[in-house]
Amino acid sequence: MTKPIIEVKNLAKSFGKNDVLKDITEQVNPGQVIVVIGPSGGGKSTFLRCLNLLETPTSGEVDFDGQNLTTLDTKKVNELREEMGMVFQGFNLFPNMTVLENIKLAPMKVKHLDDAAATKLAHELLSQVNLDDHADAFPSSLSGGQAQRVAIARALAMNPKVMLFDEPTSALDPEMVGEVLSVMQELANQGMTMVVVTHEMGFAKSVADKVWFMADGYIQENNTPEEFFSNPQTDRAKDFLSKILM
Amino acid sequence: MKKRVILFFALLLSLVTGMTAITSTTAHAATDNSLTKVEKKGTLVMGTSPDYPPYEFQATVHGKSQVVGMDVAVGKKIAKDLGVKLVVKSMSFDSLLVALQTGKVDMVISGMNPTPARKKSVDFSHTYYQGGYSIVINKNDKGIYKDKDSFVGKTIGAQTGSTMYNESKKQTSGTKVKGMTSVSDLILALQSHKIQGVAMEKPSAQAYVANNKELAAIPSNFDLSASDTSASVAFAKGSTALVNKANKSVDQIKQQNLVNKTYLPEAGKYLKTNTVNTSMWHYWKAFLTGIKYTLIITVCSVFFGFILGVILALARMGDGGVLRTGLRWLATAYVEFIRGTPMMVQVMFVYFGLGLIVNLPALTSGIIAISLNSGAYVAEYIRGGINSVDSGQTEAARSLGMSGGATMRYVVLPQALKNIWPSLGNEFITLIKDSSIVSIIGVSELIFQSNIVRSDTYRGVAPIAVIMVLYFILTFTASRILNYFERRMQHD
Numbered sequence: 159m160t161k162p163i164i165e166v167k168n169l170a171k172s173f174g175k176n177d178v179l180k181d182i183t184e185q186v187n188p189g190q191v192i193v194v195i196g197p198s199g200g201g202k203s204t205f206l207r208c209l210n211l212l213e214t215p216t217s218g219e220v221d222f223d224g225q226n227l228t229t230l231d232t233k234k235v236n237e238l239r240e241e242m243g244m245v246f247q248g249f250n251l252f253p254n255m256t257v258l259e260n261i262k263l264a265p266m267k268v269k270h271l272d273d274a275a276a277t278k279l280a281h282e283l284l285s286q287v288n289l290d291d292h293a294d295a296f297p298s299s300l301s302g303g304q305a306q307r308v309a310i311a312r313a314l315a316m317n318p319k320v321m322l323f324d325e326p327t328s329a330l331d332p333e334m335v336g337e338v339l340s341v342m343q344e345l346a347n348q349g350m351t352m353v354v355v356t357h358e359m360g361f362a363k364s365v366a367d368k369v370w371f372m373a374d375g376y377i378q379e380n381n382t383p384e385e386f387f388s389n390p391q392t393d394r395a396k397d398f399l400s401k402i403l404m
Numbered sequence: 405m406k407k408r409v410i411l412f413f414a415l416l417l418s419l420v421t422g423m424t425a426i427t428s429t430t431a432h433a434a435t436d437n438s439l440t441k442v443e444k445k446g447t448l449v450m451g452t453s454p455d456y457p458p459y460e461f462q463a464t465v466h467g468k469s470q471v472v473g474m475d476v477a478v479g480k481k482i483a484k485d486l487g488v489k490l491v492v493k494s495m496s497f498d499s500l501l502v503a504l505q506t507g508k509v510d511m512v513i514s515g516m517n518p519t520p521a522r523k524k525s526v527d528f529s530h531t532y533y534q535g536g537y538s539i540v541i542n543k544n545d546k547g548i549y550k551d552k553d554s555f556v557g558k559t560i561g562a563q564t565g566s567t568m569y570n571e572s573k574k575q576t577s578g579t580k581v582k583g584m585t586s587v588s589d590l591i592l593a594l595q596s597h598k599i600q601g602v603a604m605e606k607p608s609a610q611a612y613v614a615n616n617k618e619l620a621a622i623p624s625n626f627d628l629s630a631s632d633t634s635a636s637v638a639f640a641k642g643s644t645a646l647v648n649k650a651n652k653s654v655d656q657i658k659q660q661n662l663v664n665k666t667y668l669p670e671a672g673k674y675l676k677t678n679t680v681n682t683s684m685w686h687y688w689k690a691f692l693t694g695i696k697y698t699l700i701i702t703v704c705s706v707f708f709g710f711i712l713g714v715i716l717a718l719a720r721m722g723d724g725g726v727l728r729t730g731l732r733w734l735a736t737a738y739v740e741f742i743r744g745t746p747m748m749v750q751v752m753f754v755y756f757g758l759g760l761i762v763n764l765p766a767l768t769s770g771i772i773a774i775s776l777n778s779g780a781y782v783a784e785y786i787r788g789g790i791n792s793v794d795s796g797q798t799e800a801a802r803s804l805g806m807s808g809g810a811t812m813r814y815v816v817l818p819q820a821l822k823n824i825w826p827s828l829g830n831e832f833i834t835l836i837k838d839s840s841i842v843s844i845i846g847v848s849e850l851i852f853q854s855n856i857v858r859s860d861t862y863r864g865v866a867p868i869a870v871i872m873v874l875y876f877i878l879t880f881t882a883s884r885i886l887n888y889f890e891r892r893m894q895h896d
Contacts, residue, residue, distance in 0.1 A: 212799055232808070240805030250800035254818050254893070264804035267814055309800075316804055 161224070163188045163320060163351055164209060169218035171204055178204045180375035182218070186320070191352045193362040193383070196372035197398055202355045205372065206324050209353065210242045211235055223319070240268060243313030247325040249305040251297040251312070257284070258293040261312045269316070283311040287341050303334030307341055314345075321345065323354040359402060363387060371395045438643030442510055447489045450479040451509035453497035455586060455859040457611045458671035459515040459635075462690075462856040465674070469690060469856075472674045474607075474667035475513040475635075478532050478657060482511070482637070485653040495766070495846035499752070501526060504640050506759045511650070512638040515605070517567065518631055522638070527647050530654045531634035533663050537568060537624040538609035539601040542594060543617070549601060551625040555579040561590040561599040567632045568603040575626055586855070587612075591619070592864030605633075607668060611675055684870050687857045694853030695874060701770055701839040701849060706832050708775035713782025718812070720787055735783070742780035748841050750777055755845045770842030778835060785827045789820030822893045829886035833879045850874060 162185035171179040178201045186192055194202050207213040209220060211227050220227045222238050230238070252260050261280035265271040271279070284290040287307035297305055306326055313321060323342065327335045339361050346352060346365050356362065362369055362383055369386045371379040373394045379386060390396045442448050452475060454460045460473035471492045483490035493509055500512045504526055518528035539560065541549050549555065556578040562569035564583035572581045582599050584590050590602045591612060601622075604612075609621040637654065639647050657663060684691075719735035722728035742750070754776070755769035764772070793816050801811040821828075843852035854867040861867070 210803055212803065236802075236805050236807050239803060242803070244800075244803035246796060246800060248796050250794075250796035252797065252800070252815055252819075254822060263814060264801075264806055267810050268805045312800075313804070322803075 160187050162186060162221075163223055164353070165219075165221040166209070167219040167221070169205075169208060169215050169220060171201075171208055171213060171216050177375055179208065179215075182375075182377055184370065184377055184380065186351060186353060188319075188351050189349050190367045191346045191350075191365055192354065192368050192370060193366035194353065194355045194370045194372055195357070195359070195362060195398075196378075200373040201375050202372050203324050206244075206322050206353060206355050209322060210239050210244060212244075236268075240264075240316045241319045242322055243310075243316060243318035243320070244322045245306070245309050245313055245324065245326045247328050249297070249302070249309045249329075251300075251305055251309055253297050256294050256296055257289065257300070257308050260297070260308060261315045264312070265315050279315060280311075283314050284308075286314075286344075287311045288337075301334060302330045303337045306330065306334075306338045310338075310341055310345075320351045320353065323352065323356065325355050325357070327356065327358060357402075359387070371398070373398070436642055436645050438510075438640065439645035439649060442486065442488060442646060445488075447491045448479070448483040448486060448511065449491045449493055449509045450476075450483075451493050451495060451500045451503045451512045452476070452479075452514040453500060454494050455588070455855055456515055456608065457675055457859060458607050458668060459605075460513075461671075461674070461859055463674040469693075473671045474533070474663055475515060477667040477670060478637070478654075478663075479511070479513050481657060481662070482650050482653045485656075486649060493846065494848075496844045499756075499845060501638070502752070502756045504638060506756045507640070507763070508756070508759055510639070510646070513635075515635050516638055517634055518636040518638075519567075520631075525641060526638045527641055527643060529637040529639070529647055529650045530658070531630075531636045532654045532657050533635040534630070535633050535635065536606045537571075537603055537626050537628070537633070538606045538621045539603050539624050540591070540594065540609050540612055540619050540621050541601045542597075543620045545600065546620050546622075549622055551623055552576050552579075552603075553625070555601055558600040559598070560601045560603055561593055562603045563587060563590070567628075568605075571626050571628065571632070572603050586859075588855075588858040588864050591616075594619075595864075611672070614672070615675060684857075684866050687861070687867075690853045690857050691850070691870060691874060693848055694850035694871070695878070697767070697847055697849040698836065698839050698878070701767070701774060701842060701847070702832070702835045704771045705774040705778050705835055705839070708771070709778030709782050709831075709835075710828075712775060712779030713786050714817075716779060716783035717786035717790060720783065721790065739780045739783055742777055747774070747777050747838060748844065751841055751845060766842070766845045766847045769845060770839075770847045774835065774839060774842070778831060781831055782828065785824045785831070786820060788827075789824035790816055792823045793819045825886070825890050825893065829883065829890070832886065833882055836878050836882060837875060 164186040166182055166184050169179055169182040170177070182205065194205065196202055204213055208215050211220070215228055222242065225238065227235060227238060252263070255263065258277065258280050261283060262276040265276045265279060266273065281290055281293065284293055287310060289304060289307055289311070292300065292304060297308070300308065326342070327338050330338065335358070339358060342354070342361070343365055366383045369381060369383045370377050371386065378392050378394050379390065386395070387399065390399055452460045452471060454462050454471045454473070458473055460471055460475045462469055463472045465472065471494060476492060479492065480490050495503060497514060500514055501522070503509045504512050518531065539549070539552065552572070552575060555576060559580040559582050560572050560576065561582045561584060562572050564585055569581060569583050582593070584593065587604060587608065590599070593599045594602050595618060603624060613619050613621045637650055639650070716735045716739060719731045720739070722732050751770060751773040754773035755764070755766060758764060758769070797815055797819065798811055801815040806814070839849055840851040843849060843855070846852070850871050854871045857867040858864060
């Protein structure tokens with residue numbers, strides 16, 4: 159049996175009196191693509207951000223590669239974050255740097271790659287997301303789809319073991335969603351472990367190994383996409399699916 | 405006699421005296437080592453305010469600007485008799501006594517009269533000169549005014565807080581007395597008919613009349629005591645050995661009538677060489693020196709102020725833990741305190757207050773004080789700039805494994821800097837102008853230099869016009885350069 163790369167045990171998170179995550183215990187195996195779906199405000203983004211400790215859990219445990227992140231010091235957490243790439247809804251590219259510089263920054267400052275090596279790496283990754291001709295552009299001149307592909311390339315530059323996607327297509331115009339999803343599908347085909355929060359049901363159906371349905375601070379269902387979409391178990395999931403699938 | 409007492413000066417004096425009591429490193433310890441100290445270092449430092457011809461003023465001697473006048477001659481005589489070298493240190497009159505008490509200078513010779521109030525805080529030598537007062541008027545009015553009593557319904561001007569000012573108020577009736585800080589300004593007011601007469605010391609009045617054909621002097625006929633019209637050398641309290649030694653020199657000066665026979669005529673010669681050419685071009689070196697120091701102070705202060713500002717801003721944004729909370733509290737208190745006190749007081753405090761612990765030159769003190777001041781303002785700009793950077797930027801950087809420090813340095817601060825660049829540019833331009841405040845501790849920046857040119861040339865307006873243009877050239881050039889960099893940072 160393979161050892162899980164991410165293991166979440168009794169995770170809970172509250173903001174003040176608002177309990178966003180109540181009690182979550184799940185695991186992600188290497189190579190798996192997990193798609194987290196569910197109604198807005200159900201805690202999906204918070205859950206994802208707890209995985210790399212952008213949010214500090216109120217209680218519970220997040221183990222990455224066998225190490226409990228919640229007990230590690232900042233330095234060690236920084237090191238483990240390198241291995242978990244994250245892609246945000248709002249891209250969060252650095253606006254004062256070119257596309258190439260965006261990708262080179264972390265490899266140079268964190269992994270101490272020299273400039274030539276970092277540049278070579280950045281060009282490779284840009285080719286992979288079909289944007290090498292935009293290497294010297296500034297983020298403000300990119301379309302949303304292009305910006306998100308650069309953001310994916312930037313995260314990949316740290317050679318992560320896991321990629322976390324936080325609603326990567328929600329801020330995009332509809333005609334740009336496809337180009338981002340196809341890059342993500344390509345990644346999945348290459349065997350990347352991925353946890354994706356999204357509303358793209360098509361992507362969930364075709365790419366996910368497991369669908370986690372999340373609502374009210376719990377993961378209500380954990381199933382294969384075929385099983386989940388054709389045969390939801392809980393009323394909450396049935397209700398959700400009836401609203402999005404006409 | 406010059407006897408300006410400004411409120412904050414008195415406050416500062418008491419503060420400094422208070423600190424003197426606390427710290428043990430005082431200039432005048434209980435045992436009198438004043439004389440041995442001077443002999444040991446081989447120099448006698450004389451403090452003076454060189455804007456008061458013929459007592460002391462700036463003149464160009466062999467192409468070099470230096471302080472001359474009868475007081476300098478007295479100082480040279482004392483130093484020579486002690487067998488040491490005289491060093492003249494210029495500063496504003498207000499600062500002289502503090503400089504004496506904090507050991508910045510060994511003695512003060514600046515046309516200072518030994519009043520009972522001053523005797524409480526310093527020791528005086530015998531008097532080396534007995535003067536009197538005249539009133540300077542416009543030559544055209546010569547028939548109208550005879551003495552102090554002719555100004556009924558008119559206005560007499562005098563240096564604010566001086567004995568002349570007090571006596572003019574006391575000894576005239578129906579006359580308005582107008583106070584200004586510098587004699588050059590008073591003469592200007594006289595020539596523009598804002599006032600009808602200026603009360604000043606006889607030698608000064610003679611110097612002004614000799615150098616300005618439009619002016620005439622009339623006797624004042626003030627009823628004065630000897631201590632109001634005599635000049636003495638001031639020493640730190642308790643330096644009896646040094647005073648006794650100086651008294652021997654002063655007595656000789658008196659006996660041989662050196663002031664009237666030698667010192668005043670000599671000073672008169674310098675005055676003439678000074679006023680031969682009163683064109684502003686003739687003084688380009690003085691203005692150049694002013695620009696040089698203004699720029700040195702501004703650039704250094706901006707540099708250190710920025711570093712301090714970043715540190716303060718980060719400290720103010722720290723959270724969690726006793727240490728960070730403590731630092732935040734300290735930084736906040738610092739910023740509030742600096743913003744809540746005048747820069748002028750800060751400059752004087754650094755020069756005289758810190759001077760008790762380490763003896764800092766005036767230029768260094770000025771740079772330190774202005775950097776400390778600027779840092780507080782810059783800290784607030786930077787804090788605002790950091791807050792203006794979207795939190796997503798930090799999250800993106802952290803998710804890439806960058807540490808908090810690296811995130812701040814490579815991601816947040818560059819963007820914050822871009823956002824606050826116009827404010828920082830403002831601060832830089834403000835500093836070019838505000839650096840003028842260090843003229844009070846005798847740093848020869850533009851304002852200080854222009855005051856010297858004013859008293860040298862007896863021209864009130866021209867030097868002001870010159871530095872106005874110079875300041876504008878400096879600030880305009882600076883703002884062009886800043887705009888260039890602002891444009892270069894624009895990517896969106």
